[in-house]
Amino acid sequence: MTKTQECAEFRASMRYSRRNALRIGGAAGLSLTLPTLMRHQAAASDSGSATFGVAKRVIMLYLHGGHPQQETFDPKPNGPSAVRGEFSAISTSLPGVQFSEMLPQIAKLADRMSIIRSMSHENANHVQASYPANTGHKHPPELKSRGDFPPSPDHFPPFGAVMDKFRPSGRALPNWVRIGPLMRRSNGTVLHGQISGMLGAKHSSFVVDQKLLPKDVQIEAVRYGDDLTSVRLNDRQNLLKQIDEHARLIDESVKVRSFDQYYQRGFNLLCSNETRTAFDLASEPAAIRERYGKTEFGQRCLLARRLVEAGVPITNVSYCHTPRGSWDTHSSNFSKMKDSLAPTLDTAFSALFEDLEERGLLDETLVVINAEFGRTPKINSRSGRDHWPWVYSLALAGSGAGKGSVFGSSDESAAYPASHGRDPKDFAATLYHLLGIPPNTLIHDAVNRPHQLILGRPIHEILA
Template structure:
């Protein structure tokens, strides 16, 4: 069944295009939301200038929803008091003098490929508003707003949506993909900063609900019903063309009419080569095991396959599954942090992240693929009586690799308690500026929204020291 993103735009007669395509038994290949496919328009970019510019052809963004503690991941504090450093010590890496938390033994072996930003700050201690800042490079208005939802004035496009806006995608693959689900608040509502915002729904990244099942790794949006003969897709495409011509004759607005984005969806489904990119069964068992046969690990492996197939940005979310404990779901370790980190959170991340770096390097893709491992914030500097840590946006860490970033280095530092930046402060807008710089888009160049208003790609500064 194919459901590529949300509810879609409503036609002037009150019917959604999805509903029209269900008429006559079409079922839109099982429910494809054509109006939601991402739109890729050109941006006239100035001539390249500066180090690392344009080295990355694609980006894989791993988002550890909930906020990992910097002390027990990227920024251990072995000389701090026990209530600050936590229960885990440092481990040596392949880079002399660089230590990681001992829970990251596999990642320690690829440290020479990593760049650690240890002084990232949002100044925001709320999951959804700080997450909006990290995912868009724009601070939420106001900060520290928990259970925030999308909508003005907080409707800046996500990194993936903006990349889809300024980078043209060739072939059937979308410019940006999010998997395996959106990040949502405790009340079930969706965080802001994950869609195209003021660019409109047509520019949203494709959302793929991809999960391991007893029958294997399945992607609901790509798996065609067994009873559907792929040859019939041509007939349905012809019907789509007839509907489009009818809509054009009614002088509908361009954003409502069917266009190349719907055709890309059909092209993807009709192309065995494109659909193979989504088939993890094609990977050797040893590779799948190396990434870890967990939802996160297999999602990271799928991200590698998608960038190989031409997707420009894949965001893999550590999502909130049905079995997550209510008191500390995902990385939101308010209670018993040590056991959560050791038994549930860090080992799958260590396995998948290190496998991705090794795999990209072995395939000769690391130099042209920017890998970013980040979250909405970090954790408070001291363990509380429940053995957990609170939300902390004052300082935390982000790990980068490939795509024009020099490996084996640390940029910035936090103070002795891992509480505040000491030097090398990085704001989210600086991170997005650096990301777009590596992808070949000068951050201060402009794009235009549907009303023709100009916007800079980023209001931050490129972190040239790491390139």
Template structure:
């Protein structure tokens, strides 16, 4: 069995503050390597300029992340084991897809006919069985400040979510936010820490936090709470109040030119822009979609969240994360009743919404430059427990990628005969996020600074270039 938890002494440890000497050495090594690879030794080149010719680099202009909070079972989704014993295989049958040799669980009736658009990764793995800390690693590509823990909530020491990093590096134009999360920040009632870290901007600064489109987009009359004007307010009246506040802020800045005041003013301006912009309100308005389209995505929280995400991408939001919603049944964390939950509650909405957004992106011509990623924080145990469920199993699980230069119709990596450990081409969450950054045009040596001007290397894993066209 191949060890999926490789280390690389040449790279900083995930989440580590990179010292000046290390940065200089890494930069010299990286620049020399890139220059040699391109035949440009002696020429001054940047990482992005050199990598721009690499396969898949920077192809994606926008990203949709479908985060299946709780940990989907790899055996019951995209890596079925029809030859395994009943106690491992479970009751689901395996179905062929529209790509010969690629099989899914029988419950993915729609996605199975779109496998030619998908790259299925069957060799993801790590060693953290806790929801919160592994959630941080999945969403940031870096280990959290406190690893293997369900007791550590979000903090300003967390690595920023990939969407927050992109907000810094590739901000949206106009009034629309650069990063939107739908429909909530993932939270687990059984975890002492509650909300998973890694869902906000962490050490990067609050100005890069996502806009949370909270609530149930499937509910009649749903509106984004943070974009709703107070009853009786109009955009014109709000603008007059903004002008008054701006005058007061100007007076205050004559006394205090501290950076915090400037940051607060920028956030206030953004907030007022969101509240008063008709284009923003239109982007979030699901009533603009036909009943047939809403039905196609599924008249449920997840389906309408994915439809909203597609609308936001269409209107210029570069990054949208759809977290599996608070369903009151512990999400994909199926310690008990695994097969009924998957068959009746979890897979059908995911199958329908994922298929619908792929169809729409392809029809509009945007799939080629829109990266779509489906993944959870870990997988489930091959052994079926006494509650007809599966326990946490971080050592091997699946992820799915599409669009943004990803070559469809492929399976990357493999697991052993019981889906317990990777047997070929093992990948970590660090590698998956590094691959996302590669697609989005972020070079491996990219460094950002925190509020104390300390450098952090953003990319900790190895981009999987073989996944790209």
């Protein structure tokens, strides 16, 4: 955006009529500041948008470690030789737009996707950077030097927890499911933005964390044991196994207030035939399972499709558990991309997209490829790329996402935004807009203090 455009937008925003001025003056007596009033005006405007609330379900694919923008959605075939890498760029189904040759199947879908090439922030720590990626909120600058530290019950909640609170389905199925492990660093520190934070344990995700590749796979989280009857499910110790992972991460006082509701929900869920049918991955035809790829990530994506079909509002799919096998390619970036990372993503995402489309589910389902940041322009001495939050790419497809939209751009080295740089808080605002969460929504912490949920501005340019 040029300075002329910026000034024009500023002048437009300041064109208040005499009536608006009187309203502002009156509002001051009601403790409504000008920024607050403008937020309410924005809320009214957003709520009237054609894309507000169109996404009934979301599948969030999280590429832990950070995918290299150069080897995915923003190749630089004509960039400096020291940064452009080993792979070529290929044409996509969207004229004039290229992806890396490592994503040939996704390239065929570009005319039905939205790509953001100018995401940007300043925190290069995996643990901390995952927080804004999953919540739209960032840590104070003084915490950056702290490095890895555990998540806190005072943290803002991720998208799934928010939807569980504000858009409960009222069905036996869970509102928010995480497929795959709770993502951690090698030192065991949990990436931020995965647990329910200030909303409490009752809004935690339902977790499927197991191997999914076996032909006769049974989802342990919804399976009765041989000697486990529905009567025995009333035993709190049995249900505690479902939430033990979260219980270790939250404050004792929060547990006391939240667990009764959480146990009841768990009981209803585990006793539901609807739930067990939705999670019956083994019932999928062999050809469909093959289509998604013989990888854990591929089968997680297939299970996510089953959950969407059953009506689960939001599903998170983790790529991996720790940096081992992740997109954190500090060494051998190109061989890892070629042999594993890119083919796995290309196969799984393209299968998920096409499967949802064929089943008539894509119009109400948004699929997102998300990560905490990208990778360095400069290739290091180990043929790797290091952490780089200053510019990276995200991808969206499905409900509410524009078809054939590329927003923003990076410079010739894929190092910094060349146009329309946007923060993760804007991505969060975009997602909440599509999910129908008003921009003036407040959430309350454990002592009932109000907090503004949405801080950014929706990226309307990528919306349908």
